[in-house]
Amino acid sequence: MITPDVHALRDEFRLPGMRVLQFAFDGHADNPYLPHNFVHNTVAYTGTHDNATTREWYEELPDYQRQNFWSYLKRAPGTSADAAPELLRLAWSSPAALAIAPLQDLLNLGSDARMNVPGRADGNWRWRVREDMLFSEAFQRLQDLTESSERLVAHETSVETQVVREASAQI
Numbered sequence: 001m002i003t004p005d006v007h008a009l010r011d012e013f014r015l016p017g018m019r020v021l022q023f024a025f026d027g028h029a030d031n032p033y034l035p036h037n038f039v040h041n042t043v044a045y046t047g048t049h050d051n052a053t054t055r056e057w058y059e060e061l062p063d064y065q066r067q068n069f070w071s072y073l074k075r076a077p078g079t080s081a082d083a084a085p086e087l088l089r090l091a092w093s094s095p096a097a098l099a100i101a102p103l104q105d106l107l108n109l110g111s112d113a114r115m116n117v118p119g120r121a122d123g124n125w126r127w128r129v130r131e132d133m134l135f136s137e138a139f140q141r142l143q144d145l146t147e148s149s150e151r152l153v154a155h156e157t158s159v160e161t162q163v164v165r166e167a168s169a170q171i
Contacts, residue, residue, distance in 0.1 A: 038094050038095050040097055102115070
């Protein structure tokens, strides 16, 4: 549990907050994981190594959260194959300083690609990317998304430099 003291410490040292989009669709407009509630000094994630892949997450969502998800996106309901690309788009188009997606979400993989189940001692950290997966058209879609959301970092500018520059501009 993240306490108010932890939030205060994070803010005092200007550390970015973490927002996992898979936690966003409970139906409450003030949910801090919804992108419209993000502050700039945030890292947006579709999911993490401790979550189900986004495809698996969607398949396990209760119906009301699926409806909240599609309503938030302002589009007709889709399938589990649509969920990961939509969460990537949400993260990349958010006001968060950084956006991160697990490779499994970029590749739109299901439950067989889950990395870790917290509290389970066996069977974790066994998924491996295959070489043929690294030539997927998903990487071109990521490039296009990165460009269209204006997240492309110039080669001569490190991400660290860019984040520091943006954080300084907000002071």
